Amino acid sequence: MPTVIIDGQKVEVERDATVLDAAKKAGVWIPTLCYHPAVSISGSCRVCMVELDRGDWRQLITACNYPVRRDIVVYISSDRAERARRGVMELLLARSPESPELKELAERMGVKSTPYPTVTESQRSCILCGLCIAVCEDIIGKAAIGYAGRGVDRTVASPFRQPSEDCIGCGACAAVCPVGTIKVRVHEEQEEVEISPFKSRGKLLVCEQCRAPIVSTQVGEQALGKVEMNREEFRELMRLCPKCRRSKTAARLEAGNIDKQRGGRVVS
Amino acid sequence: MAGDEKLIESIVGRYDGEVGMLIPMMQDVQAEYGYLPVKQLRLLSKQLEVPLSRLFAVATFYSSFRLAPKGAHEVTLCMGTVCYLKGAGGICEAICKEFRVEPGGTTRDRLFSFQAVNCVGACALAPVMVVDGKYYDGATAESAIEILHSLEPAEETAETSAKETAT
């Protein structure tokens, strides 16, 4: 196994592990934004830059996607590496100046503000990391959003900037967005979920008892499609929110009429 | 409309349904309709089993793909350095607001296609607006809007040039 010396500290990692993996193993923190273990690595944000020792010179590399194939020496807290990361952070801050998540990370990196002019409203605080697009296509299998435009006008958008018909309202994009640009909005009266800013909407499954929203109907259907529903009792429970489900089960337990067998069996 | 479906099918067939030939297929669609209609892109996406978002990404990446039909008139606003310094930015904004159009787009009523370009080579006349090849010098937001309002409306059969293809 190749060894990586990080700021003087030695760790061993599997061949083809990344410098980021090595740093994690060594307990050294490297900031990341576009990295997410669930999707393939794009290396687009550049906030994870570190220095790689090349003998008589040092190269700046992105830690999240640099594979370790031999014994290497990297510097994370060298002046140049820190300066490079701060420089990137200043650029990112210009794109997403209002994001609390980004500001927090910037602060942790010692960046207080950005010297660059901030972007316009139409670019909507997105740092173009691509995580939302990747998760929607690779994990959810929908590809309801993608890049649109090019160069400085590049944005993430749904097709024709209209609510997407492929969107199932799962909210995975909002969950992975590192700067909080994508939001899941629940419209209680209409019993609809909206993925903002794409304006894609879906009907919500609401609890039969308390009307609390559970998930979008399409997500519900997809999830239930993976479960064999052989008992009416289970089906009934699925139409309730977790809270009502618990109290119903508790009531049943109390009445002593719950049987041992579980209601559903996962088949795939 | 079965006809549209057939046409898309034949375009896909021309390239043996090869997904890698997406761009030539889209060029053919544009050659056929003069632009890339939403419906046809949807059909293409279905037939190729390529997400619509990917087609949209391609269509917006290349500037020679058009997502809206051409308008009856061609309006070009110069945004070159001199025109810009003399207020072309404000004129552009005013036009966009008044006609609810974006640079690169066409007005809803297809009255005109609007383009903001980097230099039309007539700096001495700045700010310049070009309408169907005619140069208007010393334009202001007011004069530009007035000129555009006086354009002949599009005929019902707003013909689109079918020959142009993307490069």
Ligand code: SF4
């Ligand atoms: S919306 Fe969020 S997740 Fe998507 S590209 Fe922008 S910053 Fe990344």
Ligand code: FES
């Ligand atoms: S986290 Fe490494 S490039 Fe974004």
